[in-house]
Amino acid sequence: MQPxxxxxxxxxxxxxxxxVDVLRYARHYGVLMICEHGLxxxxxxxxxxxxDIGCRPAGWGGGKCWEPLERWWHFARQARAxxxxxxxxxxxxxxxxxxxxxxYGTHGRHGLPRGLRSGYEKFLLGELLQEWLTVGDVxxxxxxxxxxxxxxxxxxxxxxxxxxxxxxxxxVAGVDGWSICDACHRQYIPMQRRPKTGQRNFCMECxxxxxxxxxxxxxxxxxxxxxxDSEGAD
Numbered sequence: 001m002q003p004x005x006x007x008x009x010x011x012x013x014x015x016x017x018x019x020v021d022v023l024r025y026a027r028h029y030g031v032l033m034i035c036e037h038g039l040x041x042x043x044x045x046x047x048x049x050x051x052d053i054g055c056r057p058a059g060w061g062g063g064k065c066w067e068p069l070e071r072w073w074h075f076a077r078q079a080r081a082x083x084x085x086x087x088x089x090x091x092x093x094x095x096x097x098x099x100x101x102x103x104y105g106t107h108g109r110h111g112l113p114r115g116l117r118s119g120y121e122k123f124l125l126g127e128l129l130q131e132w133l134t135v136g137d138v139x140x141x142x143x144x145x146x147x148x149x150x151x152x153x154x155x156x157x158x159x160x161x162x163x164x165x166x167x168x169x170x171x172v173a174g175v176d177g178w179s180i181c182d183a184c185h186r187q188y189i190p191m192q193r194r195p196k197t198g199q200r201n202f203c204m205e206c207x208x209x210x211x212x213x214x215x216x217x218x219x220x221x222x223x224x225x226x227x228x229d230s231e232g233a234d
Contacts, residue, residue: 001030001163002156008167012083014076022072030160033057034071042137042158075161077102079168085125086172095121103128129169136162150184183211 007029014022035041035055046054059065081102085095100121137158144151155166181203202212 001159003163003167004029007160008079008164008171011076011164012080014072015080017073017076019069022067022069026067031057031065031067032072032075032161033065033159034067038068038071040135040159040161042162043135045137045158075164079164082125082128082168083171085121089122089125090174095125125172129165129172132161132165132168133157136165138162138165181206182215 010025010029014025017025033041035043035057037043037055039055041055041057044055057065058068081099084099085103088095139156141154141156142151143154157163157166182200183202183206200212200215202215206212
């Protein structure tokens, strides 16, 4: 499943949401596919040529799969705490103890130090993000078509949780996700914010080559031509 607009933001809102809110979200974006271990089934996927068929969602095979609401709230609160901590660290501050205890408690860890150094906090947060990506079975996919000069590199995760893990990692990194360069048509991660809909955008490589200026000049000349045509018509 590919990440979609609003997917992570609305998922985090479920931290304080009701059962109805979870149902509404699941109908729109999909389900987490929680298995008997209380994790998304993607944490132990079926591998090619592997006799182990991996995990399956609760109720699989009986015709009535179901999702434990507690696990939805568990992951939504964890994601919210991780983003809170990331925002604090980017500002040069520390994550709150309440957020760290939320994460440690849901992971079954104990002995959280009273004082955390920022370097250690960043290490812990990186480990947690990696854990989400692993559970979501997220991989980097490289595709190089015969008519293309460069390969296309994307993230691909298993199901809803994998897509959420990708968005969460990108959000912690301070970017909004992938965009498509209008010049070379490659995916890239914007260094600031994702370009607005309808707005041309270019990867760093094309900007350095002056491609964005060429497009801007072309657009300016086109506007001038239209203005002249409009004046002639009057």
